[in-house]
Amino acid sequence: MNRCKQGNFESFKKSAALSMEEICREIYQENRDRIRIKKETVAVKNLVKIFNATLALSAKKGFQAMSLRDLCRETGLSMGALYAYFPGKEMLLEIILLQGRRMVKKILDEALASENTSWEKISAAVRTHIYVSEVLHEWFFFSFMEAKNLGKEEQKAAIASELFTEKIFIDLLDAGSAEGIFKIENPVMTASLIKAMLQDWYLKRWKYRKRGISVEEYADFVVNAISKIIRVAEAV
Amino acid sequence: MNRCKQGNFESFKKSAALSMEEICREIYQENRDRIRIKKETVAVKNLVKIFNATLALSAKKGFQAMSLRDLCRETGLSMGALYAYFPGKEMLLEIILLQGRRMVKKILDEALASENTSWEKISAAVRTHIYVSEVLHEWFFFSFMEAKNLGKEEQKAAIASELFTEKIFIDLLDAGSAEGIFKIENPVMTASLIKAMLQDWYLKRWKYRKRGISVEEYADFVVNAISKIIRVAEAV
DNA sequence: GTCTATAGCCGGATAGAC
DNA sequence: GTCTATCCGGCTATAGAC
Numbered sequence: 001m002n003r004c005k006q007g008n009f010e011s012f013k014k015s016a017a018l019s020m021e022e023i024c025r026e027i028y029q030e031n032r033d034r035i036r037i038k039k040e041t042v043a044v045k046n047l048v049k050i051f052n053a054t055l056a057l058s059a060k061k062g063f064q065a066m067s068l069r070d071l072c073r074e075t076g077l078s079m080g081a082l083y084a085y086f087p088g089k090e091m092l093l094e095i096i097l098l099q100g101r102r103m104v105k106k107i108l109d110e111a112l113a114s115e116n117t118s119w120e121k122i123s124a125a126v127r128t129h130i131y132v133s134e135v136l137h138e139w140f141f142f143s144f145m146e147a148k149n150l151g152k153e154e155q156k157a158a159i160a161s162e163l164f165t166e167k168i169f170i171d172l173l174d175a176g177s178a179e180g181i182f183k184i185e186n187p188v189m190t191a192s193l194i195k196a197m198l199q200d201w202y203l204k205r206w207k208y209r210k211r212g213i214s215v216e217e218y219a220d221f222v223v224n225a226i227s228k229i230i231r232v233a234e235a236v
Numbered sequence: 237m238n239r240c241k242q243g244n245f246e247s248f249k250k251s252a253a254l255s256m257e258e259i260c261r262e263i264y265q266e267n268r269d270r271i272r273i274k275k276e277t278v279a280v281k282n283l284v285k286i287f288n289a290t291l292a293l294s295a296k297k298g299f300q301a302m303s304l305r306d307l308c309r310e311t312g313l314s315m316g317a318l319y320a321y322f323p324g325k326e327m328l329l330e331i332i333l334l335q336g337r338r339m340v341k342k343i344l345d346e347a348l349a350s351e352n353t354s355w356e357k358i359s360a361a362v363r364t365h366i367y368v369s370e371v372l373h374e375w376f377f378f379s380f381m382e383a384k385n386l387g388k389e390e391q392k393a394a395i396a397s398e399l400f401t402e403k404i405f406i407d408l409l410d411a412g413s414a415e416g417i418f419k420i421e422n423p424v425m426t427a428s429l430i431k432a433m434l435q436d437w438y439l440k441r442w443k444y445r446k447r448g449i450s451v452e453e454y455a456d457f458v459v460n461a462i463s464k465i466i467r468v469a470e471a472v
Numbered sequence: 473g474t475c476t477a478t479a480g481c482c483g484g485a486t487a488g489a490c
Numbered sequence: 491g492t493c494t495a496t497c498c499g500g501c502t503a504t505a506g507a508c
Contacts, residue, residue, distance in 0.1 A: 036491080037491065038491090042491075046491095059384065060384070060385075061300070061384075061385055062298055062300055062384070062385055064297070064300050065298075065300040065301075065385065067483060067484085069483080069484090077492080077493095078494075079485080079486090079493085079494090080486085080487090080488095080492060080494075081491070081492050083484095083485075083486080084491070088484080089485095145384070148297075148298070148381070149298055162443075163443075185460075186457065188447065189449070189454075189457050192436065192443070193436075193457075193461060195436075196432045196436035197432055199436075200428065200429075200431075200432035200435075203435075204428070204432075207398075207399075211424065213425070218425075221422065221425050221429075224421075228464050228465050228467075229461050229464050229465065272473080273473065274473090282473095303501060303502085304501080304502065305500080313474080314475050314476075315475090315476090315502085315503080315504090316474060316475055316476075316504085316505090316506095317473070317474050317475075319502095319503070320473070320474080324502080324503075325502070325503095
């Protein structure tokens with residue numbers, strides 16, 4: 001309930017169980033058959049290493065340019081060991097993307113369920129999205145950058161995910177518009193604009209970091225900007 | 237003068253001499269020493285082929301993943317011929333990025349020079365940027381996507397270019413604020429927001445295409461959204 | 473100017489030792 | 491479970507024919 005009202009990032013971070021270990025445990029359990037390692041503690045520990053290393057290396061040079069030998073160096077594992085955890089480079093990419101999408105969807109759904117008015121829901125969705133993208137920054141960046149290099153099926157999933165988030169905003173804008181709370185000319189375009197602002201946080205994080213702007217300040221600014229654009233009545 | 241007042245994209249396209257051929261002629265003349273082809277007509281014709289093919293292939297799989305053999309297939313040239321035009325894959329990347337940045341800067345500077353009030357300048361800068369990114373869409377996408385894979389010096393240039401555009405908006409917002417025309421809480425953050433909207437046009441073009449939104453509609457929407465956020469008095 | 477042929481290297485993937 | 495050794499294909503780059 002209300003993980004991030006008033007923009008408390010720290011409390012969000014604690015209440016949302018989205019550590020890398022959490023994610024890797026899920027991945028392990030879903031892929032028990034493919035993964036050749038039987039002891040869960042060992043497997044999860046190394047999966048964390050592998051995924052973190054993949055995200056870090058890809059952030060620097062891109063997934064395609066990252067070699068599995070780079071990955072060996074970074075994780076301390078050998079080529080042979082790596083192949084005990086995933087069946088090939090392409091699959092490694094897909095597993096990371098799939099699991100991340102699920103996690104994000106789950107958290108967004110939860111955040112919305114506990115809000116009431118359209119404006120509260122929009123505000124919560126914005127804050128939650130920005131906070132999640134802060135915690136899982138490397139994943140978000142990765143996911144955006146690699147989207148164009150995927151196979152046909154994977155690309156569809158990525159697009160669906162993008163449109164899913166946007167649809168949440170479109171529906172909320174429509175609802176608030178019908179209730180007469182917002183004054184909006186074009187809900188679809190407005191939702192696109194919101195998405196663009198959300199994305200900027202993880203695409204240009206270096207910039208905001210350098211300027212000393214915190215996640216909470218950014219979220220506040222975005223919520224405020226949206227309230228001006230849609231002319232929400234009871235905006236804080 | 238006033239290339240794109242009232243958002244006339246077609247007239248902008250004509251007046252701005254930024255065809256690929258134009259760009260390639262400049263590149264050829266600046267790299268006469270490195271390029272082994274003497275006849276300008278032949279050289280420029282093939283440079284156009286090479287750069288267009290590079291942008292197209294990179295859009296699909298990324299520059300790193302694009303092989304020079306892919307490039308041969310796409311251009312109809314052989315490996316040997318390619319190396320008569322550029323000294324290596326890395327340099328090809330740098331040449332494309334450098335020349336594009338120059339072109340964009342030149343056009344933006346020109347567009348601003350012919351406007352008067354702060355709001356007119358902001359509006360013109362927004363429209364011009366969106367229109368340029370429409371004409372040179374592939375270059376903009378390429379430039380954004382490959383930025384992280386560059387060498388140290390090239391990366392600095394890319395960041396400088398990003399901040400340069402943003403600075404234009406920060407200064408204009410400050411100026412209008414001082415004149416009492418805008419009501420802005422945070423010019424730096426507002427400029428970031430504007431940049432995010434500009435970028436969305438070339439990062440998510442597939443989405444806008446699918447929805448049948450034209451460049452002009454998008455530019456109108458962005459200008460309008462900005463006017464609401466900064467509460468400009470004489471906004472249309 | 474443009475081609476073909478080839479050098480030399482590095483990538484992903486696998487087999488089999490420990 | 492993890493490692494080393496190795497296969498083989500594709501890559502960039504260059505040399506030399508036409």
